[in-house]
Amino acid sequence: MSSRPDTYRVIVAGDEELGYSYCAKLLDKRLTDPRQVAKESLEKTWPDDEWTKHITVSNQGVITTMEIDLELHGPWVWELYSTLEPRDYFRRFAGLILCADPDRENLPSELSNFIESMNIHTGDQIPTILIVDRSRRWKKGQIDSLREIAENLSLPIFFIRLDTGENIDESFKSLASDISEVNLK
Numbered sequence: 001m002s003s004r005p006d007t008y009r010v011i012v013a014g015d016e017e018l019g020y021s022y023c024a025k026l027l028d029k030r031l032t033d034p035r036q037v038a039k040e041s042l043e044k045t046w047p048d049d050e051w052t053k054h055i056t057v058s059n060q061g062v063i064t065t066m067e068i069d070l071e072l073h074g075p076w077v078w079e080l081y082s083t084l085e086p087r088d089y090f091r092r093f094a095g096l097i098l099c100a101d102p103d104r105e106n107l108p109s110e111l112s113n114f115i116e117s118m119n120i121h122t123g124d125q126i127p128t129i130l131i132v133d134r135s136r137r138w139k140k141g142q143i144d145s146l147r148e149i150a151e152n153l154s155l156p157i158f159f160i161r162l163d164t165g166e167n168i169d170e171s172f173k174s175l176a177s178d179i180s181e182v183n184l185k
Helices: 016-027 034-042 077-081 086-090 107-122 142-152 168-184
Strands: 006-014 050-059 062-072 095-099 128-133 157-160
Touching: 006 016, 006 107, 006 168, 016 034, 016 050, 016 062, 016 095, 016 128, 016 168, 050 168, 062 168, 086 107, 095 107, 095 168, 107 142, 128 142, 128 168, 142 157, 157 168
Parallel strands: 006 062, 006 095, 095 128, 128 157
Antiparallel strands: 050 062
């Protein structure tokens, strides 16, 4: 029996700055301004887009250590798309983190279309969570609107705080647990 943890890839899609910030803060709790780090990196033609996190989860009494490779889905991905079929690209992933920007006018359809595309190309629905940065300024009704979007898409929604790191570990652990559960079957 190998002591090496099972490896799973997770795609981080939607609001790239939020996705990058989320991954950076997940791996470095001391990071005080993950959005600034994200802005600086995303200005580059080929920004850093992959991170690795080890996490231990318990499902049905089985404790498992998993290696989760997070990959940011951004415009530079089209370079990869030109060499792979979308099916090959999406089948590499065991989970999906959707990063929502409530100011996007077509957010519900964008999220729905991305999920549908993943489902079509993978042949199944993979574990998915929706994250939103609660540390930003909100307009009236945006929180209710986001909850409605999550409900319509049947997704768990996590309101995180990039500035403090609140709910980041919980959201990630929830996704890792769902991935572990799917792979126990």
